[in-house]
Amino acid sequence: MADEDAATVKEPLDLIRLSLDERIYVKLRGDRELRGRLHAYDQHLNMILGEVEETITTVEIDDETYEEIIKTQKRMVPYLFVRGDGVILCAPPLRQ
Amino acid sequence: MEEVSASARTPADFLKSIKGKPVVVKLNSGVDYRGILACLDGYMNIAMEQTEEYVNGQLKNKYGDAFIRGNNVLYISTVKN
């Protein structure tokens, strides 16, 4: 069980396991996104992230033109515990 | 062996038969993810490869690998190529 399995993805959570100590992207409910280093997680996707950048996206309607104005708000947090029930998607950092 | 692939009989058989295939995963929010299904578990947590995120039919993001938390999943559907 131990060595040969360490680097394989047999179940979805293995993808998260392989991201331990890496910077990951997390998409959350409420139009929130996090980028940070993954220090801990469990089966609920509760996590502790370090050097976290949170991005909150909001849409406002212009009073006159009724155009949608998309605004993003960013902030940095040194260490953040994230409750898993808000998680939609996790991905290793964008590498294109 | 053969009977599982073409005429899957239970939802579990279907899920087993689509591993490694291109799929669309629709979330409760309406967002679609298109990519290759790597694997899934009993909670319907999903690992996908070459994933594209579509919001209102528009491509919004690409991820090399993506983990989708199962509670958000509305359906998983197979697609051609």
Added chain:
Amino acid sequence: MLFYSYFKTLVGKEVTVELKNDLAITGTLHSVDQYLNVKLNNVKVVNEAKYPHMMSVRNCFIRGSVVRYVQLPPGSVDIEILHDATRREARG
């Protein structure tokens, strides 16, 4: 049990709990249980101007399920211990 164990090590430390309704409360962690319900003492609401009715609240119980984030005090995050505990937990 990983995060329950971890939060127990934070008892007595100051944390900021951000709730799903956007209310953020800073306080001293008094206790935590297996559901990650928490009790905070000496609480202060981060945006007091917006939530004036919270001014007189000194301590509170927060149900784990309404928590979005907890901001952790940097000095009390031992990365090595967390990594080891996470790997042990992942193995089942």
